[in-house]
Amino acid sequence: MKIEALGSSLILSGITGFEICQILECGQCFRFEKLEENHYRITAFRKILEIKQESDTVTLSPCTYEEFEALWKNYFDLNRDYDKVKGIISQNDSFMEAAIAHAPGIRVLNQEFWEMIISFIVSQNNRIPMIKKVIENLSQAYGTPIEGGFAFPEDHQLAGASIDELMLLKTGFRAKYIKDAVSRSLAGQLKEDSIKALPSSEARKQLTSVYGIGDKVADCVMLFGMGRTDVFPADVWIKRVISQLYYGGADIPLKELQTFAADKWGENAGLAQQYLFHYARLNKIGT
DNA sequence: GCCCAGGTATAAA
């Protein structure tokens, strides 16, 4: 990958395993706006970034070399060798091979811990366009204004919000969950560093102790908001890719998925199958 | 009107 500056932009060329549309639209991120095909505006870490991709060339703007190294390189997970990861998880596994072939340009974004907690609380029983709208509502109402938009609100910025006020922002029945997450965070019970130090099963327990956070949300927070590589190949990422298959309408029998889940996740097979069943039901597959 | 959403808490079996 070659990096060069051009005016206020940074151009990355020779990039592989990177498809910005797949990365943003696969459901891991809710703060982006599509400007045109393969051209998006992203809000993250109190900054707004435009990203445009033309085959193996990606333009970031505004972006300096220093900013790229300090923030966006890690945000887009460019330090990870995805060929290697894909090789490992698809080894002797035609199912995973098919999953990867379906969306080979997905990379797991490293997003903000607190924002992921609230975002995935909001995501439950909700649709992506609506989730995006709610996150934007929260940012405009409580977040710090930044050039061209609003940062996602910190816990203390959300502290004053009542249930009714949160409801006005279309959070629905999730308002009480947000409130609990806020007070738990203010009480110092959702410290990213302390949770990061725990093994993933313990981290999951900490997260699910928040009213309104279950296994699915906890896993998404760990994967997308904590940069946890220990859940990376073994857990959510695989569910994620599988769900992409469903979204893409690939035709894989439910039975095959269940066998796969049992092999792959062992003691988590029950949960995995629950997800799979849910996805199957959503997409009217196999039942 | 009716059904459903990338779930979770809760009640009931």
Added chain:
DNA sequence: TTTATACATGGG
């Protein structure tokens, strides 16, 4: 322990 259902709101 497992299974069924309500939930706010908007869109098909």
